[in-house]
Amino acid sequence: GGGMAGQQPKVSPQLEQFLAQEQQKVVLNQLIAKLTEKCWEKCVSYPGKRLSSSEESCLKYCALRQLDATQYIQHRLQNREL
Amino acid sequence: GGGSMAGQPGQMDEHAVMAQFKQQLDVEFAQEFFNTVRDKCVDMCITRPGSSFTKSEQQCLAQCVARYQDATQVVGKSVLEAMGVGMNR
Numbered sequence: 001g002g003g004m005a006g007q008q009p010k011v012s013p014q015l016e017q018f019l020a021q022e023q024q025k026v027v028l029n030q031l032i033a034k035l036t037e038k039c040w041e042k043c044v045s046y047p048g049k050r051l052s053s054s055e056e057s058c059l060k061y062c063a064l065r066q067l068d069a070t071q072y073i074q075h076r077l078q079n080r081e082l
Numbered sequence: 083g084g085g086s087m088a089g090q091p092g093q094m095d096e097h098a099v100m101a102q103f104k105q106q107l108d109v110e111f112a113q114e115f116f117n118t119v120r121d122k123c124v125d126m127c128i129t130r131p132g133s134s135f136t137k138s139e140q141q142c143l144a145q146c147v148a149r150y151q152d153a154t155q156v157v158g159k160s161v162l163e164a165m166g167v168g169m170n171r
Contacts, residue, residue: 018103036158037122046142048149
């Protein structure tokens with residue numbers, strides 16, 4: 001098997017953890033961005049001076065139902081119910 | 083300033099690496115956000131393109147950007163709560 005050449009810089013566990021965490025944040029931010037795109041279309045027809053409470057509720061429920069649907073469909077597929 | 087090699091060969095300045103990495107991600111995210119907001123707000127506000135923006139179109143664009151940022155916060159908060167990333171733990 002191969003060994004470390006000894007010339008490669010050592011990556012500390014701290015740096016490894018940092019990179020893993022940043023990677024997770026990227027995935028999460030992309031999910032939020034995607035959900036916002038979809039739910040904006042469904043919930044906001046014209047931009048006012050602030051979001052109305054119904055627009056806020058719509059955005060919130062839209063995002064949550066989208067997440068629920070992902071879980072639901074995955075579960076059904078796994079159990080061969082679809 | 084950029085990263086510096088700390089001490090022995092083979093070691094890197096990890097703080098510089100982390101900072102640079104984070105900055106690059108922030109720049110990329112900002113760029114994507116900008117492109118999305120621009121497309122959404124043009125769709126929403128510019129329905130009959132004229133030779134220049136009308137005042138109401140300008141106002142719509144400005145409000146659209148602000149509302150889109152608000153919408154991102156609302157969605158972000160809901161997603162984090164759903165994932166059990168509690169804000170009030």
